[in-house]
Amino acid sequence: MDTKSLIIETSTILFQHKGYKSVGLSEILKACNVTKGALYHHFPNGKEELLITCLHTLNKAITTDIENIFRGHLSTKEATQAMIDKLIHNLETDGTITGYTFSSIVSEMATVSEPVRKACSALYENIQHIYCAKLVTEGHSNESASATALLMTASIEGAMLLCLTQKSTEPLKTIAKLLPNLLKAF
Template sequence: MDTKSLMIDTATLLFQQKGYKNVGVNEILKACNVTKGALYHHFPNGKEELLIACLKGLNEAITIDIEDIFKKHPSTLEAIQSMIDKLIHNLETEGTITGYTFSSIVSEMATVSEPVRQACSLLYENMERIYCDKLVTEGYSQESAFEMALWMTASIEGAMMLCLTQKSTTPLKTISKLLPTILKGRTS
């Protein structure tokens, strides 16, 4: 792995685990075993530029993963439940779902940095687009599909945060259990 990729992967994990403000540049450098010069060579604007690179990497990885899941399942309900099952499995086996959650970064940085806010917004928009497109193919109107996609994004993201804080998979299991009722009959 090249130095830039190593810094992005390491910083992504650290930011997700500890939050952006709680991770110092020196901690990233030490974890990567690189110099400050290497950081500023790849990220001339420093830590915030590195964060934006991390968010872009998360965006790509999460979007690809969700698209793959949605392509494998004929319905939105099956796809979302498969995605939630994957999150639950990760939480139960790895004790975390850091590969999917970036809410801590959003809550810390979205009001402080416009470029970071935009990077976070893009990921949420990609998730909602995937959900919305699938719902439209199932007969939902564009407006209804957009509203449902927004609800699913907010519910799943909120449930992930609750799972992490409660150290329990119950919030995600509850969302999965309620989905059939919520999606039923909402095709107008």
């Protein structure tokens, strides 16, 4: 792995586990075993530029994963269930849902930095677009699909946050039971 990729991958994990403000540059340098010069060579504008790069990388990875899940299932209901099952499995296996959520970063940085807010917003928009497109193929109007996609995104993201704070998979399991009924209602 090249130095830039190592810095991005390691920093992404640190930011997700501890939040942006709790991770200092010295911790990143130590975890990556790189010099300050190496970090600034790749990220001349420092830690915030690194965070935005991490968010863009997460965006691609999460979007690709969700697209693959949704392409592999005929209905939104089946795809959503498969995605939630994967999240539950990750939480039960790894004790976290690191690859899918960055709500701690959103909550601490979205009002402080416009570029960070935009990077976070782009991920949620991509997720909603995937849900919306699937719903439209099932005959939902654009308006209904868009509203349902927003509800799905908020419900799943909220459940992931609750799972992490409660150290339990129950919020995702509850959403997995309730979302199919909500999808029928629209």
